[in-house]
Amino acid sequence: MNIATWNVNSLKVRLPHLLEWLGQNQPDIIALQETKLVDAQFPQEAIRDAGYNVVFSGQPTYNGVALLAKHTIDDAEMAFPDWADPQKRLIAATIKGIRIINVYVPNGAAVDSDKYQYKMAWLDQLHRYTAQQLKHHPRLIMLGDFNIAPKDEDVHDPAAWQGQVLVSPDERKHFFALLDLGLQDTFRLFDQPPKIYSWWDYRMLAFRRNHGLRIDHILASEAMAATCQHCIIDKAPRKQERPSDHTPVVAEFK
């Protein structure tokens, strides 16, 4: 079973890219972030025609998440159950007995900003929610755009980025607190080449120079990690015309 995540940075613009990638890769499940569509404009038919069931939670202009699966999607939750968040950044559902939690963690703007405080509060809620979900769902996958590069090896130039948003110690503490609940970073379960990233700035020829960060992740509970066969980051879509600035991450499970 292949499970993928991709921040598409506007599903309206990237629908052709998505359909092409689904056709070529046929993941069983894919989590999307930054759909940037209100629900009335979500391209349900095109996705169903591609062979996927879908649930989504969108808003005007910003954010928006969706879960696509070849199998039935049950017990969908469109937000944290007990914390009112005006931004659509979380969608969870059960697919083939696996609890799938798709997250679009806030960017945080800059470490001294209100948006950073919101990111910290959001990560607190995510920790709480994850602890509760793990009690009921030993088979659990949490994936998406975490907007956190966990370690310096996930950053093209750690010295230049030191202390900045996406790599700051407090953000990393939140990331490892999720792992401490019993989740594993599937990408790091395996030997990987150095300098593998999932996002590159549109500016400064960052992709060509491989000036990237690894901020999109697939985390697996112990029971799921034990069946994980590999985890790869697929750079191919980033080379296309009009690409998303993120690229898909895929993990295979037995």
Add this chain to the structure above:
DNA sequence: ATGGCCTCGGTTCGAGGA
């Protein structure tokens, strides 16, 4: 990384992303 782009909404510029 001095900055450099892309998307959206709504009118050709500001907000937000990362």
